[in-house]
Amino acid sequence: MALTEIKVPDIGDFDSVGVIEVLVNVGDTIKVEQSLITVESDKASMEIPSSHAGVLKELKVKLGDKVAQGAVIAVIETADVASAPAAAAAPAPAAAAPVAVQNVAPAPAAPVQAATPAAAPSSVNIAIPDIGDFKDVAVIELLVKVGDTVTAEQSLFTVESDKASMEIPSPAAGTITALTLKIGDKVNVGDVVGAMSVQGAAPAAVAAPAAAAPVAAQNTPPVVAAPAPAAPAAVAAVAAPAHNPTVVPTGALPHASPSVRKFARELGVPLAEVKGSGQKGRITQEDVMGFTKSVMAGAVQTLAQQAAAPKSSGGNVGGLEVLAWPKVDFAKFGPVERKDLSRIKKISGANLHRNWVMIPHVTNNDLADITDLEAFRVSTNAEQAKAKSDVKVTMLAFVIKAVVAALKKFPEFNASLDGDTLVYKQYFNIGFAADTPNGLVVPVLKDADKKGIMQISQEMGELAKKARDGKLGAADMQGGCFSISSLGGIGGTDFTPIVNAPEVAILGLSKSSIQPVWDGKAFQPRLMLPLSLSYDHRVIDGAAAARFNAYLGAVLADYRRILL
Secondary structure (H helix, E strand, O other): OEEEEEEOOOOOOOOOEEEEEEOOOOOOEEOOOOEEEEEEOOOOEEEEEOOOOEEEEEEOOOOOOEEOOOOEEEEEEEOOOOHHHHHHHOOHHHHHHHHHHHOOOOOOHHHHHHHOOOOOOEEEEEEOOOOOOOOOEEEEEEOOOOOOEEOOOOEEEEEEOOOOEEEEEOOOOEEEEEEOOOOOOEEOOOOEEEEEEEOOOOOHHHHHHHHHHHHHHHHHHHHOOOOOOHHHHHHHHHOOOOOOOOOOOOOOOOOOOHHHHHHHHHHOOOHHHOOOOOHHHOOOHHHHHHHHHHHHOOOOOOHHHHHHOOOOEEEEEOOEEEEOOOOOOHHHHOOOOOOOOOHHHHHHHHHHHHHHHHOOEEEEEEEEEOHHHHHHHHHHHHHHHHOOOOOOOOHHHHHHHHHHHHHHHOHHHHEEEEOOEEEEOOOOOEEEOEEEOOEEEOOEEOOHHHOOHHHHHHHHHHHHHHHHOOOOOHHHHOOOOEEEEEOOOOOOOOOOOOOOOOOOEEEEEOOOEEEEEEOOOOEEEEEEEEEEEEEEOOOOOHHHHHHHHHHHHHHHHOHHHHHO
16 A cells, blocks of 8 residues: 555646535545545636545545645545556456356357457547537536446536536447546547547357347346445434535535536535436536525425424424424314315415515504595596596505605615615606505506506506406515505504515504594694504614604694695
8 A cells, every 4th residue: 555645737737725624534435536625716716536446545635725736635544556457457356257157057158258359448538519609618527437437428527618618428338548638628629638448349159148138237236236325315314414525425416517516505405305307417506596595494304304393293484494394184173174175275375475484574553643634535536526537546546645755764774684785766656555465465566656646546456456356466565665555444443564685674554543632722633644654774773763754743733744
């Protein structure tokens, strides 16, 4: 046995590239061309392969270290090469094959030995085929190594241009005898990058031994039955630690390019649990993004989440473990009827659940005196009726216009949270909750600041009709800045509306009622409208919410303020 140092090969014009991933552990058995670490420059990431096979005795680098060409990154204990010729010269293995076949068909043993020199192998160059109008495409992944037996059209390595990545197939079936490229190399059409040994055609005289081979193969599978791959899966299911990009994954590396692995590492996604949708199960960036969305929505749990959750756990929503939903046989207590949720309720329910769990809600309740405004609304509708107009003005139309004035005065309510950044919108699109037979929808009235009360009332009526008829398009429900949920026509005094993400606030309107209000001298009967303002406490504090509600109430009490 001998100790061999593994050094960083030629990595181009890069100096002091950072180690961003360690792919092996001390004690691992390493193969030739197996990736040991991943390094990254300001332009690309690449994997550093092992130049020798053996057992990893020492790892000279760790995450965050800087390495350059020629730097020693590992020490591998390799087999003593001096014993290789002796092993090759030993006739025992050659004699073993006929013995194995002899149990099935002893007669063809001699022809098998005679047929071996008849099928003389030939060497075939591995060249880059026509890859279109691409020049100097980079090799980003090696899928085989010297000594591997491949089939025709099997992918050998992957190249990537600035527009696409593609796998280069084998020109024939045979054994790889040479491979002159490494990750990061640039190749072009026609470049010879390796060679392979292709077995020549066998003569007809060996047809009988060939037929005997399947018979032997039939006896072999029971001996070499392959439940082995199931073992790693079972181990992973029993104890799955939380995904840590600094820990070397066990088993084979996921079939993904270094750039995709880097992307997954940044998001903390365990690639081994992502199902690839690319060619031959290759994991793409879209697969990683889809897996992340599923986990965030609670539709999928990682193995680590499942292992960490208590036995009674029912799921994970935004990192919050929840108990399993109680299972009850309702029929044993009396007659029942089962109906599926409507499509709208399924979609809105999932969104509402996410918003309620992820957003820290606070609700500010206040009252607005709309006595004079209601009188004006009634007289306006009387005038509209005399003019035989189909437009009917509702209190919600006045509230929308008043909300626009409040949003202009308090711009943080017309914003959205994007990470640690607030996005302030310069437009005013107001969503209003519409009750339909199939569930709640929120059509959006666009550019409410540029429209009068009549136009707002007309467009609201049209959107509400489309909602009831189930004809709302996606564009009708997108682009909202602030939402209003009105229960005034039904009843109630106050409620807590749920913020409609990515908005940061929502206004709830309850049923107005006549209440005694002290005017300084006596109690006067006034029509009071309850206002329930729910807001995202990460963006809006209590004082700002109270000022918003107070200003909104003042505008509704005296609509002339909207002109100020």
